[in-house]
Amino acid sequence: MDAAKSSAQERDAAGKDAPKPGDAAGASAPASAKGKPRLLLMGQRRSGKSSISSVVFHKLPPHETLFLESTARIQKDSMASFMDFQVWDFPGQIDILENPDFDMEAIFGQVGALIWVIDAQDDYLEAVARLNATILALQGNYPLINIEVFIHKVDGLSDDYKLDIQRDITIRIQDELSDHGCENAPVTFHLTSIYNHSIFEGFSKVIQKLIPRLGTLESMLTNLCRTCRFEKAYLFDVLSKIYIATDSSPADMASYEICSDYIDVIIDITEVYGTWHRSEDGRKKLEGAPWGVKLEDQVGCATAESCLVLHDSRKPIMLREVDRYLALVAIMKEDSYDKMPLVNMNVDAVVEGLTEFFNITRRKG
Numbered sequence: 001m002d003a004a005k006s007s008a009q010e011r012d013a014a015g016k017d018a019p020k021p022g023d024a025a026g027a028s029a030p031a032s033a034k035g036k037p038r039l040l041l042m043g044q045r046r047s048g049k050s051s052i053s054s055v056v057f058h059k060l061p062p063h064e065t066l067f068l069e070s071t072a073r074i075q076k077d078s079m080a081s082f083m084d085f086q087v088w089d090f091p092g093q094i095d096i097l098e099n100p101d102f103d104m105e106a107i108f109g110q111v112g113a114l115i116w117v118i119d120a121q122d123d124y125l126e127a128v129a130r131l132n133a134t135i136l137a138l139q140g141n142y143p144l145i146n147i148e149v150f151i152h153k154v155d156g157l158s159d160d161y162k163l164d165i166q167r168d169i170t171i172r173i174q175d176e177l178s179d180h181g182c183e184n185a186p187v188t189f190h191l192t193s194i195y196n197h198s199i200f201e202g203f204s205k206v207i208q209k210l211i212p213r214l215g216t217l218e219s220m221l222t223n224l225c226r227t228c229r230f231e232k233a234y235l236f237d238v239l240s241k242i243y244i245a246t247d248s249s250p251a252d253m254a255s256y257e258i259c260s261d262y263i264d265v266i267i268d269i270t271e272v273y274g275t276w277h278r279s280e281d282g283r284k285k286l287e288g289a290p291w292g293v294k295l296e297d298q299v300g301c302a303t304a305e306s307c308l309v310l311h312d313s314r315k316p317i318m319l320r321e322v323d324r325y326l327a328l329v330a331i332m333k334e335d336s337y338d339k340m341p342l343v344n345m346n347v348d349a350v351v352e353g354l355t356e357f358f359n360i361t362r363r364k365g
């Protein structure tokens, strides 16, 4: 975890490509960014694009986004993560379709996903109209770009109202697209807010679509859950707390929140205490009954691992670092703590498999 945290700091210091003069017109990618999947954040002014990027990728507390200034030029962020990708934050006042100076190939040529942010607390008709025009313009040359619509700022809205808005926006977009003979555009909708985990959930879904052979990762986690009797397992990108994959059991926000908060706790503890040495007494106690096994043989790995039991549900949660960016976090069933050596063995095998998976997919990418 140390490595992960320090790389977060490095990324904050060095990863942010300072906007250069002419960015808004040329929008060319720096040479180092070539080949990295790109996420474009677009939408109306004040819809929340910079806030989303700052909260998810730079750990800005949500209430501090109140003081963010309006973006004047395209902000390009390179994320050093399990999959090196870029996030481009477009100023709301720029309409790329109306500005012939934009090099469309430079912007959309390598796009992984276009995230269109709509402020659900404001009148959204203009935002929807601009989105429709953008999708139609892209369909000709870039039909494969995933369009992810974040219906944003849904905090404070009732569940019924949220669903009404989502339905209304979906129908307006689908109707317009089918009027233009474009029924199968890859458009997906997410209800998001920076004030809860929904924004991380939304980004997780966006990133998952960019992972080649995601199904293999999911099967690994599903098998792990079956063999170790875990309730739920997530593979997290530690820095952003986006989950890369989960097992096939139904996802629920509560388990995601617990696992993601657990990562925060571990990172904070690691920051404060760093590595530490056990006292001889502590070691003897842990190696004595009922285990009777040397500590080295009880722990699953030499790097970061942690396990705690939730007080109210009495379910253990375990965390295991996979590499400097990724961690496996799982919620166990109440009785699975008794079988820790077996659990560790299976987790070891999965961590090995995951490492190999990413070695192969990175090489191919």
Ligand SMILES: Nc1nc2c(ncn2[C@@H]2O[C@H](COP(=O)(O)OP(=O)(O)OP(=O)(O)O)[C@@H](O)[C@H]2O)c(=O)[nH]1
Pocket: 044, 045, 046, 047, 048, 049, 050, 051, 052, 064, 065, 066, 067, 068, 069, 070, 071, 072, 090, 091, 092, 093, 152, 153, 154, 155, 192, 193, 194, 195
């Ligand atoms: N209630 C609520 N407010 C939000 C949310 N996300 C962003 N905001 C607020 O929306 C305002 C505008 O946010 P920005 O991130 O600056 O918007 P932007 O889309 O980057 O704006 P431009 O740079 O002008 O294009 C800020 O005051 C944020 O605090 C959210 O999820 N819920």
